[in-house]
């Protein structure tokens with residue numbers, strides 16, 4: 596899309612030259628670029644969703660439940676089932692995708708004079724939440740294997756005194772999980788330091804973005820387990836990924852009631868429409884069906900990682916970052932990754948140019964899509980090596 600913004604519009608100075616964020620939305624046979632669950636809802640779930648929307652339709656002259664209490668109760672039941680952690684409604688908050696959750700977190704705790712700290716490479720929307728809320732976005736580099744450099748992060752926390760420490764587990768675009776020991780170290784450190792731009796006695800909030808956590812190997816812990824002990828911890832989740840509900844735009848936050856109350860201050864009134872609440876409730880009642888393919892996607896990830904490691908580029912095996920998610924960052928030494936992306940696209944396979952130079956990201960699709968990805972990549976690597 597071309598930029599048609601007239602010069603005489605009073606666009607904010609810091610937004611001049613900026614473009615809207617978003618991966619290309621292209622009509623191609625194999626879309627492996629935005630980390631969705633590739634499996635559609637089952638017909639019975641579709642019927643249930645349609646019925647629930649029909650039921651709320653006659654009430655659409657009225658505003659929806661601003662507090663979305665029934666939905667928060669359903670999230671509580673889901674989290675108990677998924678992670679074994681029981682939370683009260685007052686510890687849960689929903690919004691239109693975890694993108695909106697995170698923007699609300701930045702609106703509540705960021706702002707002029709405030710800083711937020713993360714670990715690069717990470718999700719590319721974080722700098723945008725910061726920009727949009729006039730928060731300074733800072734990062735420390737991850738280690739070569741993309742694990743968190745805990746010492747560097749703790750040093751940066753002490754030096755910068757961020758209001759928000761934002762860690763992603765599994766991380767996007769690398770798939771790296773955050774070890775609980777590292778998280779506890781960050782939480783303990785945050786209780787000891789102040790916040791730049793805030794009054795004395797204030798400590799950073801530590802936000803863990805667990806958008807992809809349901810894809811972790813069974814038995815691995817989640818940050819939710821630490822909520823009871825650390826009131827400055829907040830965990831962001833979404834229905835967009837494993838839950839196969841990206842189109843409905845539903846995310847949620849689990850945190851202490853204090854953090855939830857801070858976020859409630861900045862939310863738009865009635866931000867979650869009655870239709871969104873109804874569809875999310877219907878889908879949550881069919882959790883088994885919605886999550887049915889998660890273990891298969893995990894197997895696909897492992898099989899694809901193994902396959903990728905056996906492919907070569909200029910005589911060297913491809914690198915694959917350890918992933919606990921539904922995507923893989925691979926390559927590591929592609930001298931012209933855009934070319935590989937373009938050639939795959941010509942063959943109907945859309946992946947993502949993201950992360951450090953030399954790497955590409957592919958998200959797990961259904962079996963047929965993965966077969967086409969493997970076939971196309973084999974062809975492209977062979978072709979480009981012989982050019």
Ligand SMILES: Cc1ncc(COP(=O)(O)O)c(C=O)c1O
Nearest residue numbers: 692693694718767806833835846
């Ligand atoms: C790490 C991470 N967090 C949050 C999101 C936002 O997801 P949504 O707004 O669909 O919940 C994404 C989307 O790709 C993501 O990768």
